[in-house]
């Protein structure tokens with residue numbers, strides 16, 4: 430599929446998510462795997478920070494509070510997500526939201542001290558191009574963090590691919606790390622962040638077979654791949 434067609438498909442799908450209010454709900458789902466990463470990032474109060482695939486912007490707002498003297502940019506392919514993010518973020522002056530595709534980040538090179546992406550990278554039509562772009566917009570010494578719950582090493586999430594309306598990439602941690610290395614990142618590493626939130630005894634959603642599978646998925650945890658621009 431051509432890049433523009435894939436981009437249009439993603440925009441239409443995630444615009445529907447935004448219109449259904451799903452952007453806001455994702456904070457609760459993704460916070461348990463994101464908080465430990467925020468600790469690892471050791472964000473400085475003057476840092477410029479990028480949130481790729483920011484959805485309705487809850488993480489960008491959190492980052493803007495952590496770096497009051499820096500600039501925070503939330504970027505997403507879905508213009509409806511960006512509209513929702515702007516509506517919810519009128520009070521933070523160091524925060525800006527832009528529409529854009531991960532493979533063409535609409536920003537100048539060497540600007541950000543850190544870039545993070547939560548639960549987005551496996552949707553990117555060309556994940557390697559998105560990681561290249563994160564590298565380009567980071568300043569030397571800057572760090573990139575990709576956090577995903579859908580990756581091949583965790584057998585308890587493979588069923589998601591068939592349930593999602595858009596194409597996804599089910600890749601190994603090693604394949605993500607290789608993309609980081611090929612983009613030019615050094616200190617490339619991977620970690621797993623278990624989701625320690627409580628699981629109800631009965632699971633009624635459609636993403637997991639039952640509560641046991643959900644528990645196993647959360648124990649295995651999210652994949653965090655990180656690297657530093659040399």
Ligand SMILES: C[S@@+](CC[C@H](N)C(=O)[O-])C[C@H]1O[C@@H](n2cnc3c(N)ncnc32)[C@H](O)[C@@H]1O
Pocket residue numbers: 439443452455456459481482483484485504505506507510529530531532546547548549552553554
């Ligand atoms: C599951 S949501 C996660 C949103 C947010 N990071 C969060 O944790 O709540 C995935 C987001 O990635 C965005 N996205 C998907 N493909 C993208 C791409 N190629 N470029 C930029 N954003 C993309 C979607 O529009 C959606 O808002």
